[in-house]
Amino acid sequence: MATTELNEVITAPPRRDIRTEEMEINMGPQHPSTHGVLRVIIKVDGEWIRAADPDLGYLHRSFEKLGELRTYPQGIFLTDRWDYLSAMNNNWIYCMAVEKLLGIQVPEKAEWIRVMISEFQRIASHLVFLGTYGLDMGALTPFFYCFREREKILDLFEELCGARLTYNYIRIGGVSRDIPKGWLDKAEELLDYLAKRFDELDDLLTFNKIFVARTVGIGVIPPEMAMDYGLTGPMIRGSGIPYDLRKVQPYSVYDQVEFDVVTHPGCDCWARVWVRSQEMRQSLRIIKQCIDKLRTFPEPESDLPYDPSPYVMAKVPPKPKPKPNDVYVAIESPRGELGVYMVSDGSEKPYRMKIRGPAFVNLSVLPAIAPGHKVADLVAIVGNIDIVMGEVDR
Amino acid sequence: MSFRRGRRQSARKTVVKIINSGGFHLPLQFNCVKPTSFWAGVETVTPEQIEQKLRERFGEAILATRVSMNGLEAKVEPKQLVEICRFLRDDPELDFNFLRCISTVDWLKDGEFEVVYHLFSFRHRHEMVIKVRVPRHSPRIPSVVSVWRTANWHEREAYDLMGIVFEGHPDLRRILLPEGWIGHPLRKDYIHDIERFDDEYAQKILRGEIR
Numbered sequence: 001m002a003t004t005e006l007n008e009v010i011t012a013p014p015r016r017d018i019r020t021e022e023m024e025i026n027m028g029p030q031h032p033s034t035h036g037v038l039r040v041i042i043k044v045d046g047e048w049i050r051a052a053d054p055d056l057g058y059l060h061r062s063f064e065k066l067g068e069l070r071t072y073p074q075g076i077f078l079t080d081r082w083d084y085l086s087a088m089n090n091n092w093i094y095c096m097a098v099e100k101l102l103g104i105q106v107p108e109k110a111e112w113i114r115v116m117i118s119e120f121q122r123i124a125s126h127l128v129f130l131g132t133y134g135l136d137m138g139a140l141t142p143f144f145y146c147f148r149e150r151e152k153i154l155d156l157f158e159e160l161c162g163a164r165l166t167y168n169y170i171r172i173g174g175v176s177r178d179i180p181k182g183w184l185d186k187a188e189e190l191l192d193y194l195a196k197r198f199d200e201l202d203d204l205l206t207f208n209k210i211f212v213a214r215t216v217g218i219g220v221i222p223p224e225m226a227m228d229y230g231l232t233g234p235m236i237r238g239s240g241i242p243y244d245l246r247k248v249q250p251y252s253v254y255d256q257v258e259f260d261v262v263t264h265p266g267c268d269c270w271a272r273v274w275v276r277s278q279e280m281r282q283s284l285r286i287i288k289q290c291i292d293k294l295r296t297f298p299e300p301e302s303d304l305p306y307d308p309s310p311y312v313m314a315k316v317p318p319k320p321k322p323k324p325n326d327v328y329v330a331i332e333s334p335r336g337e338l339g340v341y342m343v344s345d346g347s348e349k350p351y352r353m354k355i356r357g358p359a360f361v362n363l364s365v366l367p368a369i370a371p372g373h374k375v376a377d378l379v380a381i382v383g384n385i386d387i388v389m390g391e392v393d394r
Numbered sequence: 395m396s397f398r399r400g401r402r403q404s405a406r407k408t409v410v411k412i413i414n415s416g417g418f419h420l421p422l423q424f425n426c427v428k429p430t431s432f433w434a435g436v437e438t439v440t441p442e443q444i445e446q447k448l449r450e451r452f453g454e455a456i457l458a459t460r461v462s463m464n465g466l467e468a469k470v471e472p473k474q475l476v477e478i479c480r481f482l483r484d485d486p487e488l489d490f491n492f493l494r495c496i497s498t499v500d501w502l503k504d505g506e507f508e509v510v511y512h513l514f515s516f517r518h519r520h521e522m523v524i525k526v527r528v529p530r531h532s533p534r535i536p537s538v539v540s541v542w543r544t545a546n547w548h549e550r551e552a553y554d555l556m557g558i559v560f561e562g563h564p565d566l567r568r569i570l571l572p573e574g575w576i577g578h579p580l581r582k583d584y585i586h587d588i589e590r591f592d593d594e595y596a597q598k599i600l601r602g603e604i605r
Contacts, residue, residue, distance in 0.1 A: 056569055057569065057572065064555070064580060227491050227492060228491075228542060229544045325463075326462070326499075327462075328464050328495065328512050330494070337494065339494060339512075341495060341497040341510065352499045352500075354495065361544060361547065361548075363547075364546060364547040368543075394570075
């Protein structure tokens with residue numbers, strides 16, 4: 001065959017008019033690319049996907065019911081387990097809901113610590129995303145680089161609160177412990193280190209030609225569709241809509257820090273990866289400002305661990321009993337809008353606690369965008385939603 | 395450092411090439427948006443104005459209103475729910491195009507279920523709450539999937555865990571619990587029991603009648 005003819009064959013569009021018998025197969029629940037125990041029932045026509053239906057619930061632990069059976073301070077321990085890659089944000093949203101109901105004013109230093117910790121957590125979570133997404137696409141190397149960087153952040157967290165994954169650090173009225181002496185210097189050193197490593201990661205993964213070819217034009221979500229499906233976080237910012245709760249409804253001290261909302265009009269998987277990789281740089285900017293600000297506050301008086309410091313903890317009754325009311329609060333977690341709707345009836349336990357998981361809502365767009373792709377592209381789409389099944393199933 | 399930048403530039407060209415060959419003719423920009431430009435010239439609407447608009451249009455279907463911590467809170471008649479929601483979404487001044495969350499509360503003492511809709515507008519950045527109450531003995535409520543498609547999974551979850559039937563929902567199945575589960579765990583009168591699974595259903599699975 002002549003070269004020109006061969007080229008024609010290679011570049012010809014796939015023949016969608018040839019049909020074979022449709023087959024229904026399971027992808028998951030045990031599948032390396034489903035990030036946990038997600039089962040997708042797909043109808044395939046040869047290699048083409050005709051329908052995809054996610055089947056959830058393999059990790060359902062009923063946190064909403066468990067939250068109703070515990071007092072308000074006891075409920076914080078559960079929150080770490082919703083979304084185990086960004087446990088700090090879960091602590092925060094739960095405490096924020098209770099603080100809103102109680103009408104507690106959190107000390108300013110605690111607010112700055114919370115913002116700083118939340119941004120570190122965002123970087124750690126996005127690093128896991130980039131690493132595992134590269135793994136899905138067949139790139140093994142970035143995975144090790146990402147986890148090496150994440151490990152450094154976890155080391156900082158360990159020094160701060162003693163835990164590496166389930167922190168239980170943010171409490172109702174503040175944070176459990178003041179920043180140890182010398183911690184801020186270490187954090188500042190890490191910022192310079194991370195800034196260089198992010199450039200390296202971009203070369204290695206985000207702008208890698210094979211990676212780009214696998215992700216550009218895959219899983220396209222137009223902006224109208226993204227709004228209709230209620231997508232949040234990088235999923236909607238990758239469709240060009242600058243919806244970021246840190247700017248839209250600034251909570252805590254986010255109105256005092258400078259940063260940009262990262263958006264990309266690409267609407268495809270690659271755009272969302274790019275948004276995440278740029279968001280990590282914006283997080284560095286925020287953390288730098290937080291460290292500068294935290295240096296101006298008084299230091300803790302003793303070096304003892306878990307010494308209650310008045311600078312980071314408001315006065316909270318040991319058994320808080322909010323007046324009957326209800327409130328919905330939301331923060332920008334790495335995956336999108338993490339919300340809690342809490343109803344109190346005047347007792348020491350919440351009457352109802354509803355969790356709005358961003359990954360749960362983001363995953364609901366999968367049946368709409370998967371048809372028309374190939375099976376290998378479904379791996380790219382599912383990984384790109386950045387699901388954490390602990391939060392999807394709750 | 396210089397060779398790195400060069401490599402990144404060439405990769406960007408690849409991106410443009412692939413996008414153009416795939417038929418995606420979107421303006422390719424690599425930028426960080428200042429949201430102020432996105433929201434320039436958009437007027438904010440106060441809760442009082444929203445209330446006035448709702449009352450003018452729907453009158454008695456709005457049972458009660460108050461200003462809550464999440465903007466205006468309106469208790470509405472279940473029968474008119476879909477029309478009200480569609481009005482809130484389509485009215486250019488209100489433009490509630492984002493359904494944040496559907497929550498359910500079991501008010502056992504009142505004998506009622508409450509369904510709570512938290513709405514938000516991307517364009518105007520205002521929020522509001524809609525509350526609907528239905529009796530516990532017949533928990534049926536019209537579905538709002540036709541208004542916001544994100545309601546699909548929220549309603550399936552509410553049906554699964556609280557047992558509220560959304561009429562007109564395209565695909566009302568359990569989502570978190572298995573299909574043969576008995577009862578709805580978030581109800582206040584739910585008694586935790588070890589045997590909560592329908593035996594007949596399990597037998598059907600074993601016989602291969604259900605996948």
